[in-house]
Every structure is written in structure tokens, then in C-alpha cells.
Amino acid sequence: MVISLKDVAKRAGVSVKTVSNVVNGYRHVTPATRQRVQQVIDELGYRPNLTARHLRKGRTGIIALALPELGNPYFAELANAVINYAAGLDYIVLLDPTNGRRDQEILFAQGFRARLIDGLILSPIELENEDLLARGHDAPLVLLGEREYEAPHDHIAIDNVAAARTATQHLLDLGRERVAFIGARQGRSRQPAHLRLRGWREVMSETAAGGGDDLVATTDGYGREDGAQGMARLLDSGAAPDAVFCYNDVVAIGAMRTLAERGLRVPEDVAVVGFDNIEDGRYCSATLTTIAPHKQAIAEAAVDALLSRLDGAEEEKEAAPRHVRPGFALIRRESTLGRP
Amino acid sequence: MVISLKDVAKRAGVSVKTVSNVVNGYRHVTPATRQRVQQVIDELGYRPNLTARHLRKGRTGIIALALPELGNPYFAELANAVINYAAGLDYIVLLDPTNGRRDQEILFAQGFRARLIDGLILSPIELENEDLLARGHDAPLVLLGEREYEAPHDHIAIDNVAAARTATQHLLDLGRERVAFIGARQGRSRQPAHLRLRGWREVMSETAAGGGDDLVATTDGYGREDGAQGMARLLDSGAAPDAVFCYNDVVAIGAMRTLAERGLRVPEDVAVVGFDNIEDGRYCSATLTTIAPHKQAIAEAAVDALLSRLDGAEEEKEAAPRHVRPGFALIRRESTLGRP
DNA sequence: CTGAAAGCGCTTACAG
DNA sequence: CTGAAAGCGCTTACAG
Numbered sequence: 187m188v189i190s191l192k193d194v195a196k197r198a199g200v201s202v203k204t205v206s207n208v209v210n211g212y213r214h215v216t217p218a219t220r221q222r223v224q225q226v227i228d229e230l231g232y233r234p235n236l237t238a239r240h241l242r243k244g245r246t247g248i249i250a251l252a253l254p255e256l257g258n259p260y261f262a263e264l265a266n267a268v269i270n271y272a273a274g275l276d277y278i279v280l281l282d283p284t285n286g287r288r289d290q291e292i293l294f295a296q297g298f299r300a301r302l303i304d305g306l307i308l309s310p311i312e313l314e315n316e317d318l319l320a321r322g323h324d325a326p327l328v329l330l331g332e333r334e335y336e337a338p339h340d341h342i343a344i345d346n347v348a349a350a351r352t353a354t355q356h357l358l359d360l361g362r363e364r365v366a367f368i369g370a371r372q373g374r375s376r377q378p379a380h381l382r383l384r385g386w387r388e389v390m391s392e393t394a395a396g397g398g399d400d401l402v403a404t405t406d407g408y409g410r411e412d413g414a415q416g417m418a419r420l421l422d423s424g425a426a427p428d429a430v431f432c433y434n435d436v437v438a439i440g441a442m443r444t445l446a447e448r449g450l451r452v453p454e455d456v457a458v459v460g461f462d463n464i465e466d467g468r469y470c471s472a473t474l475t476t477i478a479p480h481k482q483a484i485a486e487a488a489v490d491a492l493l494s495r496l497d498g499a500e501e502e503k504e505a506a507p508r509h510v511r512p513g514f515a516l517i518r519r520e521s522t523l524g525r526p
Numbered sequence: 527m528v529i530s531l532k533d534v535a536k537r538a539g540v541s542v543k544t545v546s547n548v549v550n551g552y553r554h555v556t557p558a559t560r561q562r563v564q565q566v567i568d569e570l571g572y573r574p575n576l577t578a579r580h581l582r583k584g585r586t587g588i589i590a591l592a593l594p595e596l597g598n599p600y601f602a603e604l605a606n607a608v609i610n611y612a613a614g615l616d617y618i619v620l621l622d623p624t625n626g627r628r629d630q631e632i633l634f635a636q637g638f639r640a641r642l643i644d645g646l647i648l649s650p651i652e653l654e655n656e657d658l659l660a661r662g663h664d665a666p667l668v669l670l671g672e673r674e675y676e677a678p679h680d681h682i683a684i685d686n687v688a689a690a691r692t693a694t695q696h697l698l699d700l701g702r703e704r705v706a707f708i709g710a711r712q713g714r715s716r717q718p719a720h721l722r723l724r725g726w727r728e729v730m731s732e733t734a735a736g737g738g739d740d741l742v743a744t745t746d747g748y749g750r751e752d753g754a755q756g757m758a759r760l761l762d763s764g765a766a767p768d769a770v771f772c773y774n775d776v777v778a779i780g781a782m783r784t785l786a787e788r789g790l791r792v793p794e795d796v797a798v799v800g801f802d803n804i805e806d807g808r809y810c811s812a813t814l815t816t817i818a819p820h821k822q823a824i825a826e827a828a829v830d831a832l833l834s835r836l837d838g839a840e841e842e843k844e845a846a847p848r849h850v851r852p853g854f855a856l857i858r859r860e861s862t863l864g865r866p
Numbered sequence: 867c868t869g870a871a872a873g874c875g876c877t878t879a880c881a882g
Numbered sequence: 883c884t885g886a887a888a889g890c891g892c893t894t895a896c897a898g
Contacts, residue, residue, distance in 0.1 A: 188875095190874095190875055190876085191875065191876065192875080192876095202875090202876085202877090203877085203878085206876075206877065206878090210877090234875085235874085235875050236876095237874085237875080237876090238874070238875035238877090239875080239876055239877075240876090241874085241875080241876075242875080242876045242877050242878085243876085243877070
């Protein structure tokens, strides 16, 4: 049988209001009353019904985090950070994999799970600007990852172009000349992949090798296998890269696997830089140099932005959309060992 | 402004019951009425308030999945499988990292988030039998991973001893003689790590090397760094292993990193077997041989078990606790290349 | 096939 | 400091 506030109140000989006060730790309850009520609560094993509280308060304390997938350690690590940080602020996180599919992203963007979640952090892949505009203005939405949307939402993203430039320049500074890029998905042009490609192109176009497509391997996805195949195509094409900047670390890990299979050494024959700084990168046969977005800062900025819309002062809630740019760092490891 | 059923009913000129019927797709509504109501719903942008539904139905359609952490790809992959499988059955999954801490595990086991979740799948690390018994019988609980609990709960776990025997025997079949084990945590004796150690010991004790502690590196945790350090200690101790069976794949990846740093080749100098079959294992410099628990089967068995307690026929709900043992397979890759 | 009404278990003005 | 009562927005017997 389920125990309600009323049961506790009856047994303790007080009103439900008083029990509620005790449960919620409000002052203005005499110690004697508090103790008596608490004892009955323990005796009966009463637990507040969260769904009733949610209905009454119009809030659930639940926020959703919609990410492409957990199979990519970057997202898994980010999810971990968001969940733990939010928990410290008494918010529960509902994790929803979108599988990078537009229909799923639209679902979330447009107010799926109405009133079950107070707000949403969404890391879109395929979502378009128009999908966002069609949104039946519901719970606050924070966008994660650099996309160029015009919709009025808070946005958390590092500067992908600058990061890509940093990575590419690092490879050039090593004395490499034919620096390739793996990972620009075909199609939509506003995705982070294209921003990273743009950064690469900006730097490479000023070199002898140029920023042409011969040194670019476009992939369909962003997984290990995509990296392995992209590297293989690059090698087969005769592009003869002596370095490669990969869209992310798992793509880089896939690429390094292909290099190993072809008997090429990292970094002697081909230097490699990834992106994300996932833990695996520190345990590869050649540990992986990478761009490290400040993951914790991203997680905190996203949650803070959302909660300021939820719990902030009125002027904070109504403030213009903010664009937060957490920092990044180049972390140098064995895969780019060399002179500088 | 928030639109309620009542608003829709008023505007459509019907009762709330009828709107509810339309929203929930019940038959017994004339097509004309249905259409009219649907139109008003679209016009007003009405979305059912899930929290009200939850309170009324006494059910939320949410189940919790409490795992140690998402940083280990095995758990991330498993979480993905559970979330997707549950979604197909119209259940939402709330993911809760316990960080492998007993206090957190107790929290969940004992009915945290009462009535917000319909049931719980818990993968315990430190939880003790007594913690489970103290449980104020709340939502159904399914245990994941092989622990020897006496409490009456459904339990999903592969046969760890058999799997460990398979892995160890595989290394012996290769002609290796000094097969080490990395990963048995000190302390509690009922954890999977000890079952895997037991499997290793059973097989090794019949060999010349024996199943003694000289070939065992105990670790505090189950991460990459634990594997790296465990391998280093094994090497420094003079145990001179020519093969190693690791508690899991990330431990194995850490161990392989140490081997590379010491200039030892895999598998020529030291053959390696992991456990979990995480995707990373297919992209190591020597791809990793591993025990592959049937992850999808585990996810499905866990969800099915829980839902049968929730939605099953009466005799199913009351059935004695079930112990489901999904299968496993040895997946052979480069890290144990060799004769057989 | 549709309506009027009760009630899920809380919290919160409103009184006292 | 405490109580009696309304109401959050649904669903569901109960009537008709």
C-alpha cells in the first residue's frame, strides 16, 4: 500500500500542511512537532510522490540532454559531466540519443515530453534552422556545438575554425607539408565538420600543398570505421599525406588503425591530430595529439545557461540569446612527436 | 500560456473526455468529432501534460538505469542498447551514474525517486546483500552483472567463471605458459572481478605456472590507468608473463599501452585477452581478443524482466526471481594471433 | 458515442 | 506556528 501525506498527517495528529512543511524542511515548525512527524514518516516509510509534486509545482526538476549517441566517448564523457554537474544543482538529467537523425532532433526541439522536462540541451547534427523556428515555444532550449542557427537560443560552442587552424598549423610547424583532413561530411554546410574543414583550408591554402580537395577525405559518419576508410581512400588516391588532421578522436583512431595495417608509422611517416581529447587517446600505441575542448566548462555553461532561464531573475530569463565560447587547448602527444 | 484539455474541449465544443479519447487514440469517437478535435489541438498547439497523466495513472513509463559510469565504453554501449530497446516499448530511461559508490547504489536500491520511476535496473559494484534486504519494497528492481545476492530480485548476468576459463584456456592453447591476470579488486569477494579471477585460477592451477598470486595484479579500479599500472607491476615483479587475461577491455588497453612503452610486442612477447568487446578493441594497434558478452541480449533481458513485473500478467508479476544468463563468445583478434 | 464529476497526492495562498 | 480547502491537468468509472 502506498503511503500519502494524508496518512502521515492522520497518524501524527497534524494537518497535511505541517507534514509537508517537515518533508520540505521549512522552518516555522516546532521541534516537538517536527520530531513527531519525522518519526511517523520513518515508521510508515513514507516517500513523497514526485509526480504529484511535479504537477502541483508545474516543474519537474528534470532537464533533457539530447545527444547523437553514447557510442562516441566524447558524448559519453560530456553526458557524464552534465549529469554530475546538474545533480549538484538538484536537477535530474534525462539522456536521449537522437542517433543524429533529423526527425529525432526535430521531435526534441519541438517540445517532445512536454512538461515532463523543464528544459532541453540539444546537440544537433542534422537539424535545420527552419525546424527551430517552427518550435511551439515551449521549455527553454540550449544548443550545443557550433552550428550557425538564426533561431534565438542560447548556444554553447568552442571556436571550431580557430581550433582547426591551431591543429593544422601545429602539423605544419612540425615540418609536414602535405597535411590532409578526414571527416567532412557531405551535404549540409553548417555543421562543425565544415567549420573544422574551413579552418584547415584557411591554413593550408597558404602553403605549397594548397587547401584543395585532393587532401580531403569526406566521410559519411564520424565513427572509427569512417576514419579507417577515409585514411585508406587518402592513401589509395596517391595524395601521399605526411600528416592528417581528423574531425575527431575516434576518426583519428580509425585512421591510425589503417596506417598500422599499411605498415606506416605514426608519427614518423604520418603525424596525426584528433579532436575531443577522449580518454582513449592517451592509450593508443602512439598516444594521440588532440584538440581538447574544455568539456567540463561546456557542460557547466550549458546547464548554467538553461538554469538561468529556468530559475534566474526575470531580466536573466528574458535576456537576449547568449553565445558562450568555452576554450580549447592543443594537447601534444606522441602522434605528433618531432622537432618544435 | 499553457493549453489544457479543458481549453481544447471548450473550443471544440465537446467534453474533456472526448478530447482525452482523441489524444489517446481510443476508438468510439466519430470521425467527424475526432477531426474537429484534432484541428483544435493543432490550432492551439496543445500538448498533453505528462506529469498530470503520471499522477493520475500512477505510472510514469520511466525506468531508471543505474550504472557505475559512462566513461567505460562498455556501460555507454549497454546504456545505448537499453535506451533504444526501451524506447521501442514506449519506456523512457533515466540514466543514473552511481560512480560505483555504495552510498549512491543504496540510494537507488532503496527507492530513490519514488513514483517518478516505475522500476529500476541496477548494476552494482559495492552494494551489499544487507542493503538490498533493507529495501522498503518499492518499484521492481532488476540486478545487472554477476553478484551473489540472496535478495529476491531478477538477475541478468553472463557466467563470469566460465567466460574467464574460456579466455585463460585460449591463452594456454596458444602455447603460453605464464598467463597473468589483471584486475581483481581487493576487498569484497562477490564481485564479478573475483569470479573472473576464480575462473583464471581454476584453469591455471592445473598448469606448471600454477594459479598463485605472483601472476595476479590486483587493481583498485577498472579503468585504463589501472590496467597500465597493473601491467607495470607485473613486469617489475619479475613474474615474466607471456600472456595476460584482463578484467575488461579498458584494463587491457591500459596494459597494452604499458607493454608498448616497455618495448614488448603484442602478441609476440605477451598475448592479451580482454573482456566486454567494446568497439575500441577493434582499433588498437594490435586489435584486441576479447570475451564478448551478448550486450543486446543483456539489455533486452533486463528490460523484459522489468517490464514483465510491471505490465505482465498477474502470475508473471508474482513469479519467483529469475536468473537470466545471456551467452558470451570469445572473439579472436590480433592480440592472440598464433598457432591454434 | 459523449458528458459531468471524482480523485491521483501534492503545495500554497488564505485564515486564524 | 498550524489547519481547511482549492487546484495543478489529467483519466476513468459511472451514467446516459
